[in-house]
Amino acid sequence: xxxxxxxxxxxxxxxxxxxxxxxxxxxxxxxxxxxxxxxxxxxxxxxxxxxxxxxxxxxxxxxxxxxxxxxxxxxxxxxxxxxxxxxxxxxxxxxxxxxxxxxxxxxxxxxxxxx
Numbered sequence: 001x002x003x004x005x006x007x008x009x010x011x012x013x014x015x016x017x018x019x020x021x022x023x024x025x026x027x028x029x030x031x032x033x034x035x036x037x038x039x040x041x042x043x044x045x046x047x048x049x050x051x052x053x054x055x056x057x058x059x060x061x062x063x064x065x066x067x068x069x070x071x072x073x074x075x076x077x078x079x080x081x082x083x084x085x086x087x088x089x090x091x092x093x094x095x096x097x098x099x100x101x102x103x104x105x106x107x108x109x110x111x112x113x114x115x
Contacts, residue, residue, distance in 0.1 A: 005038065010046035017055045017066035018076065026056070026064045053079075 003011075009032075016026060026032075029047060033040040047064060050056045054075040057067045088101065 006042040006045050009036065009038065009042055010049060013043075013046050013050055014055055017050065024066070026066065028064070 013026065013032075027035065029040050029043045033043045036043070047056060051058065055067055056064055058064050091101065
């Protein structure tokens with residue numbers, strides 16, 4: 001299934017926010033919609049949802065910035081854990097046993113400790 005265009009835009013903005021620093025402003029709705037040649041409503045919807053999810057903040061003058069600190073990390077962690085849950089459910093449907101998943105997590109944990 002293909003992803004709706006606004007979701008692609010939202011993911012792109014999210015990546016800019018996560019990769020950027022809190023001091024760097026993001027493009028405006030007009031700038032981004034012009035650059036992508038899309039309807040400004042799609043960009044506005046993506047910005048709005050990302051603000052609600054804790055990735056962005058808007059200054060008093062309307063400039064949009066990536067949100068810094070713990071709230072962004074928490075939002076990203078929540079999102080990744082939801083994706084993890086979906087993958088685990090799909091693996092269960094494919095008859096992957098909990099022990100196999102546990103072993104994979106243990107292997108990844110050991111690799112992480114090596115770095």
